[in-house]
Amino acid sequence: MTTIKDIAKAAGVSVTTVSRALNGYSDVSEKTRKKIMDIAKQLNYSPNTLARSLVMNKSKTIGLLVSGMTRSALKDNFTFEVMTGVNDYIAKTDYDVILFNTNSTKQREKTYSQLCRERRVDGVILQGIKTDDPYLTEVVESDIPCVLIDIPIQSDRVGYVTTDNVYGAKKAVQHLLELGHRRIAMMNGHDYAFVSKQRLQGFYEAMEEANVPIEKEWIVNGDFSEEMAEARAYELFEKHNNITAIFCASDLMALGVMKALKQLGLRVPEDVSVIGYDDILLASYVSPALTTIAQNKFQMGYEAASMLIDMLEGNEAKVVTLRTQLVVRESTAPVKKG
Amino acid sequence: MTTIKDIAKAAGVSVTTVSRALNGYSDVSEKTRKKIMDIAKQLNYSPNTLARSLVMNKSKTIGLLVSGMTRSALKDNFTFEVMTGVNDYIAKTDYDVILFNTNSTKQREKTYSQLCRERRVDGVILQGIKTDDPYLTEVVESDIPCVLIDIPIQSDRVGYVTTDNVYGAKKAVQHLLELGHRRIAMMNGHDYAFVSKQRLQGFYEAMEEANVPIEKEWIVNGDFSEEMAEARAYELFEKHNNITAIFCASDLMALGVMKALKQLGLRVPEDVSVIGYDDILLASYVSPALTTIAQNKFQMGYEAASMLIDMLEGNEAKVVTLRTQLVVRESTAPVKKG
DNA sequence: CCTGAAATCCGAAACGTTTTGGAAAACGAT
DNA sequence: ATCGTTTTCCAAAACGTTTCGGATTTCAGG
Numbered sequence: 001m002t003t004i005k006d007i008a009k010a011a012g013v014s015v016t017t018v019s020r021a022l023n024g025y026s027d028v029s030e031k032t033r034k035k036i037m038d039i040a041k042q043l044n045y046s047p048n049t050l051a052r053s054l055v056m057n058k059s060k061t062i063g064l065l066v067s068g069m070t071r072s073a074l075k076d077n078f079t080f081e082v083m084t085g086v087n088d089y090i091a092k093t094d095y096d097v098i099l100f101n102t103n104s105t106k107q108r109e110k111t112y113s114q115l116c117r118e119r120r121v122d123g124v125i126l127q128g129i130k131t132d133d134p135y136l137t138e139v140v141e142s143d144i145p146c147v148l149i150d151i152p153i154q155s156d157r158v159g160y161v162t163t164d165n166v167y168g169a170k171k172a173v174q175h176l177l178e179l180g181h182r183r184i185a186m187m188n189g190h191d192y193a194f195v196s197k198q199r200l201q202g203f204y205e206a207m208e209e210a211n212v213p214i215e216k217e218w219i220v221n222g223d224f225s226e227e228m229a230e231a232r233a234y235e236l237f238e239k240h241n242n243i244t245a246i247f248c249a250s251d252l253m254a255l256g257v258m259k260a261l262k263q264l265g266l267r268v269p270e271d272v273s274v275i276g277y278d279d280i281l282l283a284s285y286v287s288p289a290l291t292t293i294a295q296n297k298f299q300m301g302y303e304a305a306s307m308l309i310d311m312l313e314g315n316e317a318k319v320v321t322l323r324t325q326l327v328v329r330e331s332t333a334p335v336k337k338g
Numbered sequence: 339m340t341t342i343k344d345i346a347k348a349a350g351v352s353v354t355t356v357s358r359a360l361n362g363y364s365d366v367s368e369k370t371r372k373k374i375m376d377i378a379k380q381l382n383y384s385p386n387t388l389a390r391s392l393v394m395n396k397s398k399t400i401g402l403l404v405s406g407m408t409r410s411a412l413k414d415n416f417t418f419e420v421m422t423g424v425n426d427y428i429a430k431t432d433y434d435v436i437l438f439n440t441n442s443t444k445q446r447e448k449t450y451s452q453l454c455r456e457r458r459v460d461g462v463i464l465q466g467i468k469t470d471d472p473y474l475t476e477v478v479e480s481d482i483p484c485v486l487i488d489i490p491i492q493s494d495r496v497g498y499v500t501t502d503n504v505y506g507a508k509k510a511v512q513h514l515l516e517l518g519h520r521r522i523a524m525m526n527g528h529d530y531a532f533v534s535k536q537r538l539q540g541f542y543e544a545m546e547e548a549n550v551p552i553e554k555e556w557i558v559n560g561d562f563s564e565e566m567a568e569a570r571a572y573e574l575f576e577k578h579n580n581i582t583a584i585f586c587a588s589d590l591m592a593l594g595v596m597k598a599l600k601q602l603g604l605r606v607p608e609d610v611s612v613i614g615y616d617d618i619l620l621a622s623y624v625s626p627a628l629t630t631i632a633q634n635k636f637q638m639g640y641e642a643a644s645m646l647i648d649m650l651e652g653n654e655a656k657v658v659t660l661r662t663q664l665v666v667r668e669s670t671a672p673v674k675k676g
Numbered sequence: 677c678c679t680g681a682a683a684t685c686c687g688a689a690a691c692g693t694t695t696t697g698g699a700a701a702a703c704g705a706t
Numbered sequence: 707a708t709c710g711t712t713t714t715c716c717a718a719a720a721c722g723t724t725t726c727g728g729a730t731t732t733c734a735g736g
Contacts, residue, residue, distance in 0.1 A: 001455065003691090003692055003693085004692065004693065005692075005693095013715075013716085014715070014716045014717075015692090015693080015694095015716090016694085016695080016715075016716055016717080016718095017714085017715060017716070019693070019694060019695085020694090020695095020715090023694085026713095027713070027714060027715075028713095028714070028715075029713075029714060029715090032714085032715085044451075046451070046452045046455045046456050047456060047692085047693080048392070048455075048456070048458060048691085048692050048693065049456050049457055049458070049693095050388050050391050050392045050397065050457075050458050050691090050692080050693090051392055051691070051692035051693040051694090051721090052692080052693050052694075053388050053693090053721095054386070054388045054389055054392060054691095054692080054693070054694095054720095054721045054722065054723090055692085055693050055694050055695080055720065055721045056693085056694070056721085057721075059388065061436075064437075069421070069422055069425050070422065070426075071422060071426070071636055074415060074418065074419060074422065074619065075619060077412060077415055077418065080412065080415060080418040081412060083407070084407055084408065084409060084412065087407050087437065087439050088408075088409070091439050091441070096436055096437070096438070096457065097436065097437040098399075098434055098435065098436045098437070099402075099425065099434070099435040099436070099437055100434070101425050101429050103429070113382075113384070114384045117339065117384045117386075118384050118385060118386070118387050119387055119388075119434065120386060120387070120388050281412065281413060281619070281620070282619070282620070282623055285620055285623045285624055286623055287625055298409055298412075341721090341722055341723085342722065342723065343722075351685075351686085352685070352686045352687075353686090353687095353722090353723080353724095354685075354686055354687080354688095354724085354725080355684085355685060355686070357723070357724060357725085358685090358724090358725090361724085364683095365683070365684060365685075366683095366684070366685075367683075367684060367685090370684085370685085385722085385723080386721085386722050386723070387723095388721090388722080388723090389691090389721070389722035389723040389724090390722080390723055390724075391691095391723090392690095392691045392692065392693090392721090392722080392723070392724095393690065393691045393722085393723050393724050393725085394691085394723085394724070395691075
């Protein structure tokens with residue numbers, strides 16, 4: 001593998017000059033620069049970024065820390081959409097992405113900062129970890145620039161991008177209210193997700209503003225899982241057969257809910273309206289097609305990457321909140337009279 | 339950031355000893371090893387892999403080169419499933435994955451070996467490039483261990499994993515034949531994919547073995563795209579209204595075909611049977627649910643990673659061929675009499 | 677106490693870059 | 707020819723590791 005030294009020797013100059021020539025410094029004459037460039041090309045030279053990173057003390061690498069890259073998460077390609085967004089932005093820069101995955105127990109032996117420091121990543125994008133994850137406290141304590149996705153924690157070195165979860169949930173519930181529903185349940189995720197808290201808040205706000213009583217028993221946790229949501233929904237609707245609508249904190253859970261309803265002989269949307277959250281791919285393909293709150297996952301990744309690179313170039317951490325959108329399909333309908 | 343030197347100073351030993359202690363060599367006494375370990379922990383030391391890689395001449399990094407990480411490819415999460423498989427295996431090793439994306443024009447300025455050598459990756463997994471991609475010739479010329487996905491090229495440094503495409507396609511067509519179909523069309527991908535060639539061959543074999551005439555006009559290319567397939571299918575069925583079944587080289591194209599059929603007022607499977615290939619997530623959710631040839635994408639990634647790591651440990655390149663499976667759903671039915 | 681071997685340690689070079697501070701060369705003006 | 711600039715170049719240190727070859731210490735056996 002040819003190095004800068006080989007070029008220096010071949011060109012009859014010092015390695016300093018080669019380095020400076022290749023990096024476009026002005027203190028090397030056009031003639032020798034040309035010569036050096038030619039030799040470099042001829043010798044099929046490519047710089048060793050490892051060596052460069054070592055001395056420059058930056059690796060031009062960002063770490064992408066995702067937890068949703070599991071076999072079971074394939075249905076809900078949330079993770080992949082944000083990854084695609086990240087990748088899309090990064091591809092336009094001279095950074096590369098290194099993939100950390102936090103789901104393996106192997107990796108879990110290492111702390112967050114160990115992971116990052118070993119590979120000397122310049123910054124990190126973090127997605128999909130729970131609010132009680134020990135990594136989270138490390139993120140703020142660490143001095144590595146980081147942008148979080150859907151986790152509202154901020155410092156001068158960490159920013160985040162999220163969507164207007166409260167307002168999004170509110171819109172969903174208001175949609176149900178406008179259709180005349182009053183007996184509305186909610187299938188939430190779990191207590192260790194910020195978005196769950198926020199969407200619950202949106203639920204409360206919408207209900208309270210409309211002066212509709214909230215039945216606490218009708219708010220259950222489905223752990224963002226299709227199966228869990230199905231089980232919980234089955235129990236719920238079996239016990240309370242007067243519920244006419246349910247707001248689910250994710251589309252995947254909405255699918256589970258619909259399965260449960262089917263089993264119970266309840267029709268969607270005639271007997272009960274179901275609204276989801278996310279607008280995953282499946283939402284428009286299932287039958288009935290799912291009414292939902294769409295969030296632009298691709299853009300979340302894109303913005304996150306953009307913010308991180310900004311931070312690496314000296315700008316400060318921000319918070320970006322993207323808009324969501326109500327997408328009305330077939331799973332919601334006016335409440336039945338009587 | 340604490341280095342090996344800091345530890346040496348604090349422990350009153352040389353850097354050599356620290357290095358050897360930390361790496362578990364036998365020529366350091368238990369007492370000093372203990373001391374060094376303690377100090378390392380106390381100083382919150384993590385090794386600088388950049389420096390290590392530089393001197394060891396290997397980076398413990400593998401490059402993942404995918405082309406399907408685009409916004410439009412999200413529907414067909416083929417790419418992501420294999421990525422998940424790769425990730426799953428790699429997580430159990432001490433390697434990390436660095437993500438190269440080939441779709442950006444920016445990256446395209448660099449050659450394959452430039453990409454790999456700059457980051458000094460130890461090996462590469464390559465997925466989703468076309469047969470005429472200049473990268474492909476580089477792969478075989480390069481001395482970097484590489485495993486390809488669905489590209490049957492082999493040398494002592496490059497292996498591949500694929501599925502039994504010929505047999506899979508044959509099974510699909512035989513399924514149609516067994517249902518009594520004789521007038522069978524094929525929606526293929528494009529000429530620059532190995533799998534297209536192989537699936538076409540499977541189509542031929544099945545038809546010829548059954549002594550069913552092949553109409554060359556009924557074999558069209560949909561470029562693996564839903565839209566393109568829809569357009570081509572529309573033309574095809576408009577012109578030849580006696581076709582009773584079609585084999586599609588991908589599920590995504592099958593979806594496009596079904597859209598076209600719907601537009602033409604043809605029912606699936608009553609009027610025409612449709613069979614796909616891949617078994618993507620959507621296949622079981624669309625209506626009618628798609629009969630298809632399932633391939634285990636996750637395992638493809640997993641096997642690829644496994645083979646690559648094997649190769650990096652001195653074993654030789656192999657070829658792994660995974661089995662496919664016919665999954666009968668609702669989009670195929672016996673041919674109508676008359 | 678001596679000897680030889682085994683156990684433990686260390687200095688220095690190497691990996692491929694960048695950068696600092698200054699030296700040498702070229703050049704223009706007097 | 708001399709002087710002061712400007713241009714062009716370079717030697718050496720530095721980044722944080724690993725490893726080679728050898729040096730020092732420890733210790734058992736006599």
